Amino acid sequence: MEHHHHAEDDGTFPLLDEANPELAGLRAEHEAIAALLDRLRTVVADEGADAGAVAEQVGQLTRQLEAHLDHEEREIIPALSSLGAARA
Secondary structure (H helix, E strand, C coil): CHHHHHHHHHHHHHHHHCCCHHHHHHHHHHHHHHHHHHHHHHHHHCCCCCHHHHHHHHHHHHHHHHHHHHHHHHHHHHHHHHHHHHHC
């Protein structure tokens, strides 16, 4: 996931930024997902980790990822299609 987000942040998003300023929020979503992954790693690394705490972190990450993927499908796919059409 981290590799995917870096590829978007460093490759895809810069291509789209100028014509699509509304996509700026996607980078913030990547940062939020990274923070949730860090929290999940911390909880799981605790030898005395409570199953409920792990499940809560997994739930938060899942909700954020689903919302992010929905956002990408709504915004990035059409933006990439227009970029391709503009370059053709």
